[in-house]
Amino acid sequence: MPRLIEGIIEAFTLIITLDPNLMKIIMLSLQVSGAAVALSMLCGVPLGAFLGLKPAVRTRFVSKILYTLMGLPPVVAGLIIYLLISRAGPLGVFGLLYTPTAMIIAQFTLAMPIIAGLTMVGIRSRGKEIQETARTLGASRLLTAWTVIRESRFAIFGAIVTGFGRVIAEVGAVMIVGGNIDGHTRVMTTAIVLETSKGHYELAIGLGVALLVISFVINSLLYYLQGGVGSYDRRL
Amino acid sequence: MTGGYEILSVEKLTKKYEKEVLHVEKLSFEKGKIYGLIGPSGAGKSTFLRLINFLESPTTGRIFFRGKEVFGNGRLDLSTQRGMTMVFQKPVLFKTSVSENVAYGLKARGFPKEEIREKVELLLKKVGLEAFAGRHAGSLSGGEAQRIALARAVAFDPGVLLLDEPTANLDPNNIEMFEDLILNLNKEKEMTVIMVTHNIFQAKRIAHEVLFFYEGYLVEKGPASQIFSSPEDPRTRAFVEGRMVY
Numbered sequence: 001m002p003r004l005i006e007g008i009i010e011a012f013t014l015i016i017t018l019d020p021n022l023m024k025i026i027m028l029s030l031q032v033s034g035a036a037v038a039l040s041m042l043c044g045v046p047l048g049a050f051l052g053l054k055p056a057v058r059t060r061f062v063s064k065i066l067y068t069l070m071g072l073p074p075v076v077a078g079l080i081i082y083l084l085i086s087r088a089g090p091l092g093v094f095g096l097l098y099t100p101t102a103m104i105i106a107q108f109t110l111a112m113p114i115i116a117g118l119t120m121v122g123i124r125s126r127g128k129e130i131q132e133t134a135r136t137l138g139a140s141r142l143l144t145a146w147t148v149i150r151e152s153r154f155a156i157f158g159a160i161v162t163g164f165g166r167v168i169a170e171v172g173a174v175m176i177v178g179g180n181i182d183g184h185t186r187v188m189t190t191a192i193v194l195e196t197s198k199g200h201y202e203l204a205i206g207l208g209v210a211l212l213v214i215s216f217v218i219n220s221l222l223y224y225l226q227g228g229v230g231s232y233d234r235r236l
Numbered sequence: 237m238t239g240g241y242e243i244l245s246v247e248k249l250t251k252k253y254e255k256e257v258l259h260v261e262k263l264s265f266e267k268g269k270i271y272g273l274i275g276p277s278g279a280g281k282s283t284f285l286r287l288i289n290f291l292e293s294p295t296t297g298r299i300f301f302r303g304k305e306v307f308g309n310g311r312l313d314l315s316t317q318r319g320m321t322m323v324f325q326k327p328v329l330f331k332t333s334v335s336e337n338v339a340y341g342l343k344a345r346g347f348p349k350e351e352i353r354e355k356v357e358l359l360l361k362k363v364g365l366e367a368f369a370g371r372h373a374g375s376l377s378g379g380e381a382q383r384i385a386l387a388r389a390v391a392f393d394p395g396v397l398l399l400d401e402p403t404a405n406l407d408p409n410n411i412e413m414f415e416d417l418i419l420n421l422n423k424e425k426e427m428t429v430i431m432v433t434h435n436i437f438q439a440k441r442i443a444h445e446v447l448f449f450y451e452g453y454l455v456e457k458g459p460a461s462q463i464f465s466s467p468e469d470p471r472t473r474a475f476v477e478g479r480m481v482y
Contacts, residue, residue, distance in 0.1 A: 132291050133328040137341040138318035138392065151331055 003201060011206030015213070022203070026210055029187040032100050033168045036107030037115075040163055044112045045156055048119025049149055052127045059120075066120065069113035077109045078176030085177065098179035103187070106173035111163035118162060122155020123148060157226040161219055168215060240267035242303075243395055243428050244288060244320075249297030251283050258283045258452045260297075267395070268426040270418070272443030272460065274436055276480060279449035281432040285398050288430070289322045302395065318345065320396035325404050327385035329373035334365065334384055337373050341392045359387040363417060379410030386414065390421055397421070399431040403438065415442050436476055440464050448472045 051059045085096040096102045130151045134144040171189035178185035188211045195204035245264035258280040273281045286292045299306040342352045360366040363383040403411045446463040448456045456472045467473045474480040
């Protein structure tokens with residue numbers, strides 16, 4: 001217990017003094033997970049909206065695949081990406097292994113099915129009636145699509161928050177394809193594993209606390225945006 | 237009611253899911269009239285409405301709107317789609333303010349801001365909800381929401397207004413208010429109204445012409461007075477006299 005308390009005190013010292021090592025790791029984590037979630041949003045939201053508007057019976061097979069991928073173990077995702085981008089793999093020529101790009105690809109593989117799947121479920125609940133209402137009011141295809149997404153924004157925000165939570169906290173995939181190289185591909189989760197194995201619990205706890213704080217701040221921001229849209233509507 | 241030229245017509249229109257649910261040989265609607273579509277559940281009334289509102293494609297048949305064949309070139313063009321609108325049984329309001337809801341169709345058509353503001357104000361006054369302009373649509377009662385859905389649908393003066401059992405969930409006061417609004421719109425704008433209703437008294441009150449559907453077929457069409465006093469088909473008679481179990 002004293003070790004835990006000491007660790008927490010040390011952790012806060014590292015955070016408050018903006019320890020350069022810690023900051024570097026945090027920044028890389030945010031860049032990798034932020035890029036992966038942004039790309040997953042760009043692909044997952046339109047895909048989820050498309051599937052959500054189709055009759056469930058016609059998307060049964062795709063839905064099953066999506067649901068399976070939502071539970072894809074990170075180490076399996078990491079292994080597949082590793083085999084694809086390793087020197088002997090089909091994408092080996094691009095030299096992506098042990099780079100932040102490889103980590104983004106791995107995290108995209110984990111977040112995209114979650115964002116697409118939850119968006120699909122959210123849109124399926126009310127999307128069809130919104131789509132028909134917009135169409136019958138003379139909306140173009142683009143405006144109809146935008147209206148459906150806008151009306152399903154709470155579900156979509158929920159999907160993004162869940163996708164972000166999945167990737168910021170995962171360790172297996174980034175460890176395999178990133179290699180946990182100091183100053184290059186070391187992110188918070190892989191650093192925690194390393195520091196714990198070395199017995200440096202203070203830094204490990206510091207990183208753990210930082211991970212929680214960052215998750216809290218980002219989720220609060222998304223929650224604010226989600227609620228903020230609602231408040232804006234009420235003011236109109 | 238003046239009656240006028242043929243605004244909408246269909247030929248050999250069918251819709252088949254697992255089995256055929258609708259089969260209409262030939263039917264036309266005149267501008268400025270109110271039509272009541274009656275019949276037991278599963279008679280094909282709502283399917284017919286969805287087909288002529290282009291929400292579903294017919295299995296076979298042709299639809300003509302303002303003299304032009306819809307889907308003639310295999311596609312539905314936006315200007316045709318914008319010629320008519322529908323109010324559903326359950327009002328679907330967007331998660332925004334009442335005024336933004338009413339303005340939706342006008343914004344979609346690129347009306348100038350000032351004109352949108354004026355039209356929205358006028359329409360809210362017409363449906364008796366001018367004090368609700370800034371309220372969130374989610375806070376409205378069922379009757380209020382249906383009146384807003386109607387205001388939103390008629391804001392851009394559609395040629396044809398389709399109503400799918402719009403008063404099925406309303407109390408008598410709201411039903412009366414809704415019917416008055418329909419009658420006024422029809423009178424002022426010569427708007428063609430095609431309304432599906434399970435309430436034969438409602439059809440009797442407001443429709444100029446009544447169409448009786450049964451098992452996917454149009455059985456009889458005629459002036460409301462004739463359909464309710466001396467229908468030609470025994471099935472129509474059974475239905476309007478309340479002897480048909482449905």
